[in-house]
Amino acid sequence: MRKLMAVAGLVLSTTCWAQPRIYVASLDHSRWRLAADSAVECRLEHSIPGFGTGTFVSRAGKNVNLVFELSPLRAQPRTRQAALRSESPYWQPGRAPKPISQVTFYQQFDAMVEQQNAWIMLDELSQGRWPTFYFDDWYAGDRTTGVGLSSVNFRARYAAFLDCQHNLLPYGFEDIAFSVLNYINNADELTPHSRQRLAMIADYVRADPNIGEVVINTYTDSFGTEFHNKQLSLLRARAIKEHFLALGLPDTSIRVEGHGERRPIADNSTPEGRSSNRRVVISLGRPAI
Missing domain, CATH: 2.60.40.2540 (Immunoglobulin-like)
Incomplete structure (x- = not known):
């Protein structure tokens, strides 16, 4: 009887342990x-x-x-x-x-x-x-x-x-974290596509509290003096900043840098090259984890 009870107890113990x-x-x-x-x-x-x-x-x-x-x-x-x-x-x-x-x-x-x-x-x-x-x-x-x-x-x-x-935005951080915008030929006005891109960036930054800063880098072509181009790039950068402020971004989150004719990405001897060099580069920053 004792042996039977011991075996039954062992079986019961094994069964209980087998249950997850x-x-x-x-x-x-x-x-x-x-x-x-x-x-x-x-x-x-x-x-x-x-x-x-x-x-x-x-x-x-x-x-x-x-x-x-x-x-x-x-x-x-x-x-x-x-x-x-x-x-x-x-x-x-x-x-x-x-x-x-x-x-x-x-x-x-x-x-x-x-x-x-x-x-x-x-x-x-x-x-x-x-x-x-x-x-x-x-x-x-x-x-x-x-x-x-x-x-x-x-x-x-x-x-x-x-x-x-x-209600999620149809684009993510990776899609707009680095944006290159261009101007209309012979004008200081951004192309329609570039203006739409600015609105997309503003929408995303307002919705994402993890965006630490918005950096605006502006460049010109080599037409004119180096000093003039430096000032022109700063004016354009500040104009983009004012546009962002009007779209609701806080002033403290925006940093502007005007580089003038430095760092060309195309040949300034052609109209097409100068058009490419007249550009705005906007990058979004997140704090390091």
């Missing part, structure tokens, strides 16, 4: 919040008690984009493979899990799910299911561990996240 440890927010603690809501970034964030945070992120850009970031409280000490599945909540037993993808948890990095698979995760959450990662947890002696996203209280914030995505 699950990190998921309880009904009372499932919170979704719109952590960023601007024309340059949308962030839908969910706290996973005891584990960390999961966040869906979309950013301004030419293409539709979405990434899911899983940020643990403890860094991943080893690179691991994880299975991402869509699970039914415990009050809906009998519904089989749906595989979504295999994900690599890289050592010392947050886990990432990109593009279509991230959209699938959102769709599963909107249907009341729980996307869940399963992996061998080094901190638990390589015991299988699950990290899930609860769909409780999800839909209202998801609607706000979709509204934010709809």
Whole structure:
């Protein structure tokens, strides 16, 4: 009898250990919040008690984009493979899990799910299911561990996240961080395309608090004296600055530099070359991380 009880206890212990440890927010603690809501970034964030945070992120850009970031409280000490599945909540037993993808948890990095698979995760959450990662947890002696996203209280914030995505600018930082503008031939007026570019830059800078400064560099052709061209480039740089101020940018964020006829990019002996040299270069700066 004692032997039978010992064997039964061993089997029970083994069975309990075989069950994965699950990190998921309880009904009372499932919170979704719109952590960023601007024309340059949308962030839908969910706290996973005891584990960390999961966040869906979309950013301004030419293409539709979405990434899911899983940020643990403890860094991943080893690179691991994880299975991402869509699970039914415990009050809906009998519904089989749906595989979504295999994900690599890289050592010392947050886990990432990109593009279509991230959209699938959102769709599963909107249907009341729980996307869940399963992996061998080094901190638990390589015991299988699950990290899930609860769909409780999800839909209202998801609607706000979709509204934010709809209002993202159709261009990103990389598209306008360095812009070369030109003048109309024989005039000090920028081309229509260049004026449109100025408006795009202003829209982006107003929406992105991480832009540290806007640097305006102006150049002329070699027609006239060196002193005259230096002053002319400064006047043009200040005119661009005034345009930005009128568009709502703060004075302290704008720096101007007039270079005159220095640093030509084309031959000043031809009309085409001089037109290319009469230019404005605008660069956006972000603080180093």
